Every structure is written in C-alpha cells, then in structure tokens.
Amino acid sequence: MTTANESAILADYRDSFQKTWSDAAAPEEVRFVVLDCETTGLDPRRDRIVSIGAVAVRAGDVVLDDSFEALLKIDHNLSAVTVHGITRDQARSGLDEKDALLGLVAYLADGVIVGH
Secondary structure, eight states, X not given: OOOHHHHHHHHHHHHXXXXXXXXXXXXXXXXXXXXXXXXXXXXXXXXXXXXXXXXXXXXXXXXXXXXXXXXXXXXXXXXXXXTTTOOHHHHHTSBXXXXXXXXXXXXXTTOEEEXX
C-alpha cells in the first residue's frame, strides 16, 4: 500500500524533470547521479539491499558535496553483509528499506541515474 507521503515524493520526482532541463539539453547542463548499492545476494525473493550510495556528476565533474548514502537494516544473512565491510551491528541498526528508498528518490530530484 502506498501512503500519501510516498505518492507525494514520487510525484515530486516525476515533476522535477519538467522544471529543470529539457530533452534537448546538452549533457553539461544535466545532473547525472551515479548509483551504487550492495546486497546480500542476487535473489530478489530472499536477498536485500545492504547499502545505497549515490554521487552527482555535473559537467563531467564529480560533486562530492552532492551525495547520498544509506545503510539499511538487515536481520538475516548477516554473513553476506560482512563481505561489504559492514559489521553485523551496523547492519542491525540501519534504516528500514522503505525509508532508505524514499530518501534516495527524494535525493535523485532531476538526476539521470547512471548505474554502477
């Protein structure tokens, strides 16, 4: 079930593209967001996202002060978490997946996602 807050965040995300740059904009005018995430595995039925990191790129330059990071709460498969340099205690005290993803969508704003 989608809450009103989630719907508003997703609507803002869609609307942000209409308020900034057009499809004809030069790449130097576009905010790209390089996205990276770590998971406990590749099976979406049982594995989970462990961490999300993102950083903006503008005019070919990485903008370190325009970044996002989230450590998610993981209650199972903790041995897979330690592979990423995250302690089991850190994984147990992270954000709920829903809150982390809503934060990511809010951060993205008008950024074009670049997968990593």
